[in-house]
Amino acid sequence: MELDPVIHAPTRLQIVSLLAAAEEAEFAFVRDTLGVSDSVLSKQGSALENAGYVHVRKGYVGKRPKTWFKLTDRGRAAFTAYVANLQRIVSPSGLNVVQEERGQPAGRPL
Amino acid sequence: MELDPVIHAPTRLQIVSLLAAAEEAEFAFVRDTLGVSDSVLSKQGSALENAGYVHVRKGYVGKRPKTWFKLTDRGRAAFTAYVANLQRIVSPSGLNVVQEERGQPAGRPL
DNA sequence: AAAGTACTTTCCATACTGGAAAGTGGTTGT
DNA sequence: ACAACCACTTTCCAGTATGGAAAGTACTTT
Numbered sequence: 221m222e223l224d225p226v227i228h229a230p231t232r233l234q235i236v237s238l239l240a241a242a243e244e245a246e247f248a249f250v251r252d253t254l255g256v257s258d259s260v261l262s263k264q265g266s267a268l269e270n271a272g273y274v275h276v277r278k279g280y281v282g283k284r285p286k287t288w289f290k291l292t293d294r295g296r297a298a299f300t301a302y303v304a305n306l307q308r309i310v311s312p313s314g315l316n317v318v319q320e321e322r323g324q325p326a327g328r329p330l
Numbered sequence: 331m332e333l334d335p336v337i338h339a340p341t342r343l344q345i346v347s348l349l350a351a352a353e354e355a356e357f358a359f360v361r362d363t364l365g366v367s368d369s370v371l372s373k374q375g376s377a378l379e380n381a382g383y384v385h386v387r388k389g390y391v392g393k394r395p396k397t398w399f400k401l402t403d404r405g406r407a408a409f410t411a412y413v414a415n416l417q418r419i420v421s422p423s424g425l426n427v428v429q430e431e432r433g434q435p436a437g438r439p440l
Numbered sequence: 441a442a443a444g445t446a447c448t449t450t451c452c453a454t455a456c457t458g459g460a461a462a463g464t465g466g467t468t469g470t
Numbered sequence: 471a472c473a474a475c476c477a478c479t480t481t482c483c484a485g486t487a488t489g490g491a492a493a494g495t496a497c498t499t500t
Contacts, residue, residue, distance in 0.1 A: 262448055
């Protein structure tokens, strides 16, 4: 019934939302897509890892180190629950916010 | 493109969402519905008033003072924009979050 | 050897939050 | 009249979180 504070913080919400859409995302891609600094992404990425929501993989591309982020199952579940909670909070407004399957747009989206 | 921080804070999001559904709501009703303390509702209500999002009306019911909150037009617009921004942020996930008209539920809601 | 890449950590200064408690202005009870 | 209560409002406080800047780490490239 609460809004998971790990996910709710704007920067982390954006990170998680982005990861929810992708299999795995590179550090630099996430950083540039969201327009955050290295230090912020590093710190928030670690926060999500500590919460068990994101898996951080380190590897190489050629000889250059790279870092990838990926949502864990738990992270995906937490995100889903978060979105459901948001809906419950926001929906009394009469704006009926619903989730639907991919590729099946509802009529008259905003 | 940003998530309005005035609305994003969990307590205020709940207040605004509740007010978006009602014409006007009593202080005690909001406080008890959200389960917050007097001081928190008073402070966050003022914050929303200072932002121009909520109108605070004081009056009497019999001889007892009462306070009502009501979203201003600006507050409603800010809330609508906030929800739209959330959708943009969350939607890359493949969970397609849309707004629709009242009373026209989408197929297969979660 | 110097410079660069890809982050990570530390430092810092600034918010923001909520709970507790005290305060305000008026009303009810004895 | 005086204490107690109601409906909030304000003040006090203490803990948490954030982000930017800058320094640090561990290579690799020039």
